Amino acid sequence: MTSSKTPNKSADDTDANAALESGRRRATINDIARLAGVSKKTVSRVINQSPFVREETRQRIEAVIAEWGYAPDPQARGLAFRRSFLIGMIYDNPNPQYVVNMQLGLLDGMRGSGFELVVHPCDRSSPTFLQDVRMFIERQKLFGVILPPSVSEDERVADLLRDIGCEYIRIASVPLDEEEHMIVGHDRLGAQAMGEHLVGLGHQRIGFITGLPSFRSSHERKGGFEDALAAAGLKLDADYVVQGAYTFESGLAAGEALLAKTPRPTAIFAGNDEMAAGVLQAARRAGLTVPEDLTVVGFDDFQIAQAVWPPLTTVHIPTRQVGRMATEKLIAREGHEPGDPASIIPHLVVRESSAAPKPV
Amino acid sequence: MTSSKTPNKSADDTDANAALESGRRRATINDIARLAGVSKKTVSRVINQSPFVREETRQRIEAVIAEWGYAPDPQARGLAFRRSFLIGMIYDNPNPQYVVNMQLGLLDGMRGSGFELVVHPCDRSSPTFLQDVRMFIERQKLFGVILPPSVSEDERVADLLRDIGCEYIRIASVPLDEEEHMIVGHDRLGAQAMGEHLVGLGHQRIGFITGLPSFRSSHERKGGFEDALAAAGLKLDADYVVQGAYTFESGLAAGEALLAKTPRPTAIFAGNDEMAAGVLQAARRAGLTVPEDLTVVGFDDFQIAQAVWPPLTTVHIPTRQVGRMATEKLIAREGHEPGDPASIIPHLVVRESSAAPKPV
DNA sequence: AAGGGAGTGGAAACCGGTGTCAAGAGCTTC
DNA sequence: GAAGCTCTTGACACCGGTTTCCACTCCCTT
Numbered sequence: 001m002t003s004s005k006t007p008n009k010s011a012d013d014t015d016a017n018a019a020l021e022s023g024r025r026r027a028t029i030n031d032i033a034r035l036a037g038v039s040k041k042t043v044s045r046v047i048n049q050s051p052f053v054r055e056e057t058r059q060r061i062e063a064v065i066a067e068w069g070y071a072p073d074p075q076a077r078g079l080a081f082r083r084s085f086l087i088g089m090i091y092d093n094p095n096p097q098y099v100v101n102m103q104l105g106l107l108d109g110m111r112g113s114g115f116e117l118v119v120h121p122c123d124r125s126s127p128t129f130l131q132d133v134r135m136f137i138e139r140q141k142l143f144g145v146i147l148p149p150s151v152s153e154d155e156r157v158a159d160l161l162r163d164i165g166c167e168y169i170r171i172a173s174v175p176l177d178e179e180e181h182m183i184v185g186h187d188r189l190g191a192q193a194m195g196e197h198l199v200g201l202g203h204q205r206i207g208f209i210t211g212l213p214s215f216r217s218s219h220e221r222k223g224g225f226e227d228a229l230a231a232a233g234l235k236l237d238a239d240y241v242v243q244g245a246y247t248f249e250s251g252l253a254a255g256e257a258l259l260a261k262t263p264r265p266t267a268i269f270a271g272n273d274e275m276a277a278g279v280l281q282a283a284r285r286a287g288l289t290v291p292e293d294l295t296v297v298g299f300d301d302f303q304i305a306q307a308v309w310p311p312l313t314t315v316h317i318p319t320r321q322v323g324r325m326a327t328e329k330l331i332a333r334e335g336h337e338p339g340d341p342a343s344i345i346p347h348l349v350v351r352e353s354s355a356a357p358k359p360v
Numbered sequence: 361m362t363s364s365k366t367p368n369k370s371a372d373d374t375d376a377n378a379a380l381e382s383g384r385r386r387a388t389i390n391d392i393a394r395l396a397g398v399s400k401k402t403v404s405r406v407i408n409q410s411p412f413v414r415e416e417t418r419q420r421i422e423a424v425i426a427e428w429g430y431a432p433d434p435q436a437r438g439l440a441f442r443r444s445f446l447i448g449m450i451y452d453n454p455n456p457q458y459v460v461n462m463q464l465g466l467l468d469g470m471r472g473s474g475f476e477l478v479v480h481p482c483d484r485s486s487p488t489f490l491q492d493v494r495m496f497i498e499r500q501k502l503f504g505v506i507l508p509p510s511v512s513e514d515e516r517v518a519d520l521l522r523d524i525g526c527e528y529i530r531i532a533s534v535p536l537d538e539e540e541h542m543i544v545g546h547d548r549l550g551a552q553a554m555g556e557h558l559v560g561l562g563h564q565r566i567g568f569i570t571g572l573p574s575f576r577s578s579h580e581r582k583g584g585f586e587d588a589l590a591a592a593g594l595k596l597d598a599d600y601v602v603q604g605a606y607t608f609e610s611g612l613a614a615g616e617a618l619l620a621k622t623p624r625p626t627a628i629f630a631g632n633d634e635m636a637a638g639v640l641q642a643a644r645r646a647g648l649t650v651p652e653d654l655t656v657v658g659f660d661d662f663q664i665a666q667a668v669w670p671p672l673t674t675v676h677i678p679t680r681q682v683g684r685m686a687t688e689k690l691i692a693r694e695g696h697e698p699g700d701p702a703s704i705i706p707h708l709v710v711r712e713s714s715a716a717p718k719p720v
Numbered sequence: 721a722a723g724g725g726a727g728t729g730g731a732a733a734c735c736g737g738t739g740t741c742a743a744g745a746g747c748t749t750c
Numbered sequence: 751g752a753a754g755c756t757c758t759t760g761a762c763a764c765c766g767g768t769t770t771c772c773a774c775t776c777c778c779t780t
Binding site for chain 1: 386431433434435436438439444446456457459460461463464467474476477478479481495498499500501608609634637638641644663664666667668669
């Protein structure tokens with residue numbers, strides 16, 4: 001029996017090795033186990049960094065893994081773990097540059113970790129929104145999800161995630177959840193810095209264009225601006241606050257409304273760069289020169305801020321770093337540095353669209 | 361024996377049902393089989409649309425599936441199928457709006473199909489580029505990949521994909537591969553339409569700014585323009601062609617170079633909207649009014665085309681539809697209409713940045 | 721009525737990993 | 751020197767599907 005089985009077995013081995021060596025087949029955990037002369041369970045232990053493996057054995061197995069370029073199959077592993085190695089980004093955000101930068105950041109944070117990013121744009125106002133999100137997560141058994149604004153600000157989503165026990169990170173401008181679930185963007189500080197810049201230049205009658213009220217950042221940016229005014233003993237005149245929608249067109253309209261006021265504001269702070277670009281347009285139509293006749297500033301420091309004339313003084317948001325921190329927090333990577341929280345604080349970028357007001 | 365087993369079995373059933381009904385557990389194929397009174401193989405046949413199931417049986421099973429909201433586990437299915445239900449988008453493209461629109465289109469094409477989109481930005485010039493791509497595909501056992509420009513134009517990638525037997529669709533402005541692997545964007549036709557527009561307005565001395573030479577679209581757009589000129593008996597003066605890089609800054613520089621020529625061109629056709637925005641800037645600096653003194657046109661019809669002054673006459677590229685067609689072709693969906701090939705042909709959008717040249 | 725083919729459904733193995741649990745090795749301890 | 755302990759290791763079942771193989775039912779020939 002034994003004697004007839006051994007040659008059989010080695011014949012099988014030879015076949016298996018041939019297929020492997022020729023590259024016709026990827027290595028499996030069984031191959032590695034066979035080549036290292038251990039059981040597949042022990043290989044599994046090495047992969048999962050179990051401490052119950054003798055150092056010598058571990059090194060032998062790791063050598064074989066390195067030699068044959070083995071990587072465990074995420075599907076099989078996921079099946080056994082009852083979850084996948086996919087991270088979902090669920091978003092409802094109109095700004096392509098934000099979305100792309102965020103994706104890049106998220107990928108930065110998971111590079112080399114074996115996780116992959118699955119994107120899921122959605123419509124928060126759809127009647128099937130929550131059901132869609134739930135299906136997406138449960139079907140794919142997502143490891144976790146990242147929620148940028150405005151999805152991050154939707155408590156229904158957070159409740160759902162807690163309910164189904166899915167890991168999540170919310171990216172928002174204010175803490176909305178326990179610290180372990182939040183990456184806070186501090187838009188307020190950025191807006192405050194901008195406010196100080198404007199006040200420092202000598203502006204006192206400053207128009208403000210808010211963003212979409214459905215985004216928390218709109219309120220934070222306005223709040224930060226008010227903080228800066230208050231610190232200088234000034235107050236935001238409600239008459240000089242106009243509602244915008246984070247779009248170029250809304251900025252144009254709001255800009256025209258503000259420029260029609262008497263007395264005219266000497267500066268306009270738009271809630272984002274797109275709207276600031278609209279204000280530049282409005283100023284041009286009104287025959288005003290920026291920054292001589294009017295200071296115009298934005299927020300975000302996206303590409304458009306440098307693609308208009310004059311280039312916009314704005315607040316830089318380190319979107320990519322924010323994304324990176326989000327995934328790192330989600331997968332709680334040991335190797336990686338925890339990431340400096342200060343690195344995600346927005347900062348002022350002074351360009352050519354801001355200057356001191358003309359002396360009266 | 362039988363009598364002692366039956367109660368046992370039904371007790372198990374009761375337990376299983378309890379867990380199911382309480383929502384503590386998702387339905388598995390075994391649950392559906394049990395509830396429908398068939399074997400799981402038969403359920404599997406229904407899911408995979410095998411013809412060898414009696415109509416009556418199929419309906420009964422489908423009813424149970426609908427009632428319990430069963431969806432097969434993609435990991436388990438993928439493990440057995442030896443591939444996943446993930447589609448990769450591998451791209452190296454600097455334009456966020458293109459990327460986001462393309463993603464939206466790809467998702468449009470796979471909605472409700474059970475596939476998910478995994479994004480994979482990359483750097484084509486990295487020394488590990490091909491290895492990265494290979495690893496990405498093989499580890500995840502991707503169902504297939506979508507390649508937008510400029511990755512689509514890289515023959516090394518195509519060779520790799522053929523080599524490892526991965527399904528793929530290349531999106532490019534010219535046919536680079538067999539029809540079944542291509543979605544052709546016809547940038548040439550769009551550029552030709554723009555050329556006709558300019559010639560029709562009466563322009564004869566037209567500057568052209570090319571895009572990155574590493575993108576096929578750069579050459580196609582120039583080629584289409586030349587086609588239109590040739591049809592009108594004109595020729596593109598090489599002296600009025602400047603190399604750009606698809607960025608605002610490069611458009612600004614190229615615009616300044618073109619405006620310095622004597623005689624000055626009466627129109628400038630930039631290879632994309634970003635560069636056209638740069639040209640607008642250059643014109644402004646040169647004290648020229650658009651379109652009275654100079655016609656400026658772009659290509660792509662991205663957001664920036666409407667966020668500058670004057671709004672750009674440009675060529676609209678239906679990126680999202682292109683993406684949708686790409687995934688539909690990849691997964692070869694029966695239910696879906698094949699998609700009208702005409703719907704992805706670019707078309708001219710006339711706005712305010714183009715006008716007839718001033719009479720001499 | 722027996723033979724044969726097509727249509728239908730089940731048992732068991734398999735995809736490539738993981739959890740559970742018990743057994744073997746090597747070392748103390750009394 | 752046997753019991754008792756910890757440290758390693760492997761056998762086996764399992765995750766939730768699919769595929770292979772086979773048996774059974776029908777139904778139509780001859």
